[in-house]
Amino acid sequence: MKVLIYNELDPKDIPGFSKLQAYLENDDFKSAEVKKLGDNLYRARLNQRDRLLFSIYRYQEQRYALILEFIKNHAYQDSRFLRQVSTVDESKIPDIPLVSIDEAAPLVYLNPSQPRFNLLDKIISFDDRQQAIYDLPPPLIVIGSAGSGKTALTLEKMKHAVGDVLYVTQSAYLVNNARDLYYAHQYDNPEQQIDFLSFQEFLESIQVPTGNPVNFAAFQNWFNRHRQGHALKDAHKLFEEFRGVITGPATDKSWLSREDYRALGVKESIFLAEERDAVYDVFEKYLQFLADNTLYDPNIVSHQYLQSIRARYDFVVVDEVQDLTNIQLYLILKSLHHSRDFLLCGDSNQIVHPNFFSWAKVKSLFYRQDDLQTGDELIRILNTNYRNSPQVTEIANRILKIKNLRFGSIDKESHYLVESNGHNQGEVLFLQDTADIRRELDNKTKASTRFAVIVMNAEQKPAAQQYFGTPLIFTIQEAKGLEYENIILYNFLSQEEARYREISKGVEAADLHHDIKYARGKDKTDKSLEIYKFYINALYVALTRAIKNLYWIESQPKQALLDLLGLGEAQASLQLASQNSSLDAWRLEAHKLELQGKQEQAERIRSEILKQKTPNWQVIDTTTLPELKQKALVGNDKNAKLALFEYALVYEDLDIINSLLKADFKAAKQPDKGLQLLQQKHYSAYSFKKPDAVLKQVDQYGADFRNLFNQTPLMVAAWMGNAEAIKALVELGADTEKVDSNGLTAFQIALAQSDRSEAYAKKKVAEFYLHLKPNSMSIQVDGKLVKLDKHTMEFFLLNLMIALFYRVMPFKLHYRIEGFSTQDFIDAVQHIPTTILPERRKQRAYLSSILAKNEIDKDDKHNRKLFYRVMRGAYIFNPKLAIRVEGEWVNIYDLLSIDKLMPQYETKQDWWRADYNAYREKSMAAQKQALKGLIAVKLGAK
Numbered sequence: 007m008k009v010l011i012y013n014e015l016d017p018k019d020i021p022g023f024s025k026l027q028a029y030l031e032n033d034d035f036k037s038a039e040v041k042k043l044g045d046n047l048y049r050a051r052l053n054q055r056d057r058l059l060f061s062i063y064r065y066q067e068q069r070y071a072l073i074l075e076f077i078k079n080h081a082y083q084d085s086r087f088l089r090q091v092s093t094v095d096e097s098k099i100p101d102i103p104l105v106s107i108d109e110a111a112p113l114v115y116l117n118p119s120q121p122r123f124n125l126l127d128k129i130i131s132f133d134d135r136q137q138a139i140y141d142l143p144p145p146l147i148v149i150g151s152a153g154s155g156k157t158a159l160t161l162e163k164m165k166h167a168v169g170d171v172l173y174v175t176q177s178a179y180l181v182n183n184a185r186d187l188y189y190a191h192q193y194d195n196p197e198q199q200i201d202f203l204s205f206q207e208f209l210e211s212i213q214v215p216t217g218n219p220v221n222f223a224a225f226q227n228w229f230n231r232h233r234q235g236h237a238l239k240d241a242h243k244l245f246e247e248f249r250g251v252i253t254g255p256a257t258d259k260s261w262l263s264r265e266d267y268r269a270l271g272v273k274e275s276i277f278l279a280e281e282r283d284a285v286y287d288v289f290e291k292y293l294q295f296l297a298d299n300t301l302y303d304p305n306i307v308s309h310q311y312l313q314s315i316r317a318r319y320d321f322v323v324v325d326e327v328q329d330l331t332n333i334q335l336y337l338i339l340k341s342l343h344h345s346r347d348f349l350l351c352g353d354s355n356q357i358v359h360p361n362f363f364s365w366a367k368v369k370s371l372f373y374r375q376d377d378l379q380t381g382d383e384l385i386r387i388l389n390t391n392y393r394n395s396p397q398v399t400e401i402a403n404r405i406l407k408i409k410n411l412r413f414g415s416i417d418k419e420s421h422y423l424v425e426s427n428g429h430n431q432g433e434v435l436f437l438q439d440t441a442d443i444r445r446e447l448d449n450k451t452k453a454s455t456r457f458a459v460i461v462m463n464a465e466q467k468p469a470a471q472q473y474f475g476t477p478l479i480f481t482i483q484e485a486k487g488l489e490y491e492n493i494i495l496y497n498f499l500s501q502e503e504a505r506y507r508e509i510s511k512g513v514e515a516a517d518l519h520h521d522i523k524y525a526r527g528k529d530k531t532d533k534s535l536e537i538y539k540f541y542i543n544a545l546y547v548a549l550t551r552a553i554k555n556l557y558w559i560e561s562q563p564k565q566a567l568l569d570l571l572g573l574g575e576a577q578a579s580l581q582l583a584s585q586n587s588s589l590d591a592w593r594l595e596a597h598k599l600e601l602q603g604k605q606e607q608a609e610r611i612r613s614e615i616l617k618q619k620t621p622n623w624q625v626i627d628t629t630t631l632p633e634l635k636q637k638a639l640v641g642n643d644k645n646a647k648l649a650l651f652e653y654a655l656v657y658e659d660l661d662i663i664n665s666l667l668k669a670d671f672k673a674a675k676q677p678d679k680g681l682q683l684l685q686q687k688h689y690s691a692y693s694f695k696k697p698d699a700v701l702k703q704v705d706q707y708g709a710d711f712r713n714l715f716n717q718t719p720l721m722v723a724a725w726m727g728n729a730e731a732i733k734a735l736v737e738l739g740a741d742t743e744k745v746d747s748n749g750l751t752a753f754q755i756a757l758a759q760s761d762r763s764e765a766y767a768k769k770k771v772a773e774f775y776l777h778l779k780p781n782s783m784s785i786q787v788d789g790k791l792v793k794l795d796k797h798t799m800e801f802f803l804l805n806l807m808i809a810l811f812y813r814v815m816p817f818k819l820h821y822r823i824e825g826f827s828t829q830d831f832i833d834a835v836q837h838i839p840t841t842i843l844p845e846r847r848k849q850r851a852y853l854s855s856i857l858a859k860n861e862i863d864k865d866d867k868h869n870r871k872l873f874y875r876v877m878r879g880a881y882i883f884n885p886k887l888a889i890r891v892e893g894e895w896v897n898i899y900d901l902l903s904i905d906k907l908m909p910q911y912e913t914k915q916d917w918w919r920a921d922y923n924a925y926r927e928k929s930m931a932a933q934k935q936a937l938k939g940l941i942a943v944k945l946g947a948k
């Protein structure tokens with residue numbers, strides 16, 4: 007077999023590498039002493055102490071050993087690939103003779119001329135073009151079709167950066183995905199500090215704007231109420247014009263003046279010259295609408311922020327750059343220390359809103375910068391498609407050719423064709439819009455998550471919904487960024503027949519046999535050019551969503567464009583095998599769509615396929631609690647007292663326990679016994695190893711329903727330490743960021759339990775710790791967003807301090823205001839396994855240094871200002887710290903209540919002492935008051 011080496015490894019650092027390489031190349035597993043350690047993970051012996059970890063793959067009937075890791079001195083516990091295997095007892099694992107070609111996992115692609123490979127979530131061997139770009143230094147602009155590996159390549163390039171790095175793109179979903187890919191297989195690079203931000207988060211990291219960003223739904227709502235009698239009817243077109251033309255392109259002003267706008271050329275606006283005044287009138291009202299509703303326009307805010315932005319990044323990556331406007335990109339680049347340290351990537355063929363993006367405009371941003379002359383030499387193009395089948399790519403290429411012939415290249419960068427990598431074979435079926443065909447397609451595919459229907463716009467959805475029962479019906483705007491194995495295009499052309507006829511005008515089938523050429527458009531004065539481009543891009547985006555097969559139905563199958571695409575006779579019949587997906591697959595689909603902001607489809611899946619219901623019990627939460635307290639403590643209602651007691655046990659609420667003791671509720675004297683009874687009564691489903699009963703409830707109510715005590719199943723599973731339930735829930739898309747009535751996430755609950763129980767910390771938490779950990783935590787200090795990534799120590803300490811707040815703080819408010827000490831953290835982490843928190847991170851000096859580094863006044867570039875030092879070695883939360891909780895900013899002391907801090911009552915008091923409980927309560931009340939005063943002062947201070 008051939009041997010390839012992970013690009014992060016240097017064979018020179020591996021003693022005996024050449025010898026072992028030779029053994030593997032000769033299939034001599036015996037001399038290499040190969041043992042199988044896990045799923046496609048093998049180890050070979052370098053010498054007495056050191057080992058090598060590798061995987062075996064096949065590509066084009068050849069086997070490859072891919073060397074992943076050098077295991078020094080038997081330190082298997084530090085392996086990136088053998089997570090959570092604390093020890094490997096080699097003597098118990100037999101050597102294996104060889105791995106046959108059939109046993110080897112297949113690879114999509116392998117470049118025969120590359121001895122190295124890269125790794126994200128999976129193995130990637132770069133093709134020659136990708137590799138050439140990979141080897142180039144920044145600045146760079148990478149242009150490529152959907153699925154050409156832009157994101158993969160970009161992320162791998164990012165690994166070379168040193169210092170403060172930014173990855174930014176429009177879609178929050180893509181950001182999250184990119185972050186997961188980057189850190190897949192526990193990738194860690196101590197030389198960099200990376201922010202993965204959506205553009206909105208990037209703005210917030212400069213200064214959190216007042217109000218919310220305006221979106222199309224809000225705009226449409228407003229516009230529809232005011233458009234009566236107006237000549238302009240199309241809300242969408244107007245919104246795009248405001249974003250893409252009036253506020254987006256200029257970098258020297260927040261928006262174009264009426265005169266500037268009137269003076270734009272025909273190709274610079276989607277409105278005719280005679281309509282412009284009316285458009286501008288609406289624009290002025292739009293500005294007022296934003297102000298009245300505390301909404302903001304990201305372009306306008308971007309321009310304002312040019313004043314305040316400071317250079318803070320050593321390297322910046324902008325993904326899907328075509329979704330950003332000029333001013334947004336300009337602002338991003340202003341955050342660089344050195345103007346050359348960037349990498350942009352995108353694809354202008356995927357624009358489905360006329361935002362006038364062009365690579366020429368992007369380049370023009372650089373003309374002004376002294377050290378970047380023309381921008382031309384920065385551009386590189388990727389044209390192998392790793393996502394779509396060759397059959398789909400073939401049609402996509404024809405569309406690109408027609409677009410090019412008809413309209414000329416938008417700019418010379420966007421006129422490339424695409425080659426399919428070809429590992430996915432599929433077909434394109436052109437079908438008549440008959441009842442039989444619709445029925446066949448609907449019957450066989452509506453229960454499958456692998457089929458989606460795409461229509462041009464929202465008006466066409468109802469027609470599609472009439473014939474197709476699947477919840478997966480998308481408009482083209484919604485479909486952008488999605489991919490499905492099979493796509494049904496429903497009357498995409500027939501509904502807009504005139505437009506597409508116009509698009510294909512003058513293009514001959516013979517013209518399509520030639521390769522694409524850079525050319526100006528035939529009709530230079532065409533006023534609606536941008537609109538036509540929208541239609542042709544829409545078609546391109548729609549069909550490139552199909553990984554394998556395309557089912558294309560048209561009610562008017564005789565159209566010039568269809569002929570040009572090689573779709574002649576539409577089939578009158580169709581026979582398909584039934585395709586069904588499991589309910590679990592549908593749950594995952596709903597979760598994925600929700601993360602992508604596709605609420606409508608996610609909800610339809612939940613109600614129509616999963617048939618989820620709303621719970622019929624009354625949840626005790628912060629709004630209903632006062633009433634329950636009243637009933638129990640004033641009304642002396644027995645059931646209410648019990649419910650209140652149970653609530654207090656769940657939340658370790660000493661305030662309530664103490665009130666119940668005062669009200670002579672006997673059970674409150676034995677909270678431990680109470681807890682046992684409570685768990686039997688309400689949580690028995692979580693006490694079994696197999697989580698079947700829990701999942702049954704999830705089937706009924708969804709993954710994040712609230713129980714009687716306002717906990718989600720994930721919180722309860724974390725509280726009870728049920729690993730199987732946690733894993734199953736997370737897999738079903740349970741939200742790790744939801745909080746309970748104490749303001750704690752499931753992750754924080756697990757930290758609190760690890761502090762409370764040695765057995766939980768030692769035996770349980772490691773099994774599910776990573777599943778509970780959210781990717782990041784968004785905090786706000788001094789009006790700026792900071793996204794604390796989950797692999798930072800700041801993330802860990804802040805979460806731990808929140809988890810321990812109600813437990814630790816009462817001990818710090820006896821006679822004066824104290825705060826968390828390093829010892830409190832040491833105590834809390836002492837039993838947590840080192841696979842979660844390495845020994846060095848548990849050390850006093852290290853913990854103290856992180857506390858000190860993040861103290862409000864500390865002068866440190868990476869100070870997150872999390873803590874306020876009340877006295878030497880004693881910290882509380884920075885009073886100005888806010889946390890994004892379930893989408894809203896909440897001050898830390900609104901999330902965690904000082905009022906709830908209470909001393910633990912002594913149930914048996916010595917007869918000769920004064921009422922000690924009352925004394926302690928009084929003294930703590932005074933300290934709480936003082937603490938609130940201190941916080942108020944700090945909040946008032948600049």
Ligand SMILES: Nc1ncnc2c1ncn2[C@@H]1O[C@H](COP(=O)(O)OP(=O)(O)OP(=O)(O)O)[C@@H](O)[C@H]1O
Nearest residue numbers: 114115130131132133152153154155156157158392
């Ligand atoms: N050389 C390669 N070998 C194998 N797989 C590859 C290669 N390059 C890219 N891929 C895979 O192809 C898929 C598409 O890549 P990626 O998401 O990076 O494309 P993209 O250009 O960013 O697409 P889009 O514009 O749709 O976001 C990914 O699963 C990626 O891992």
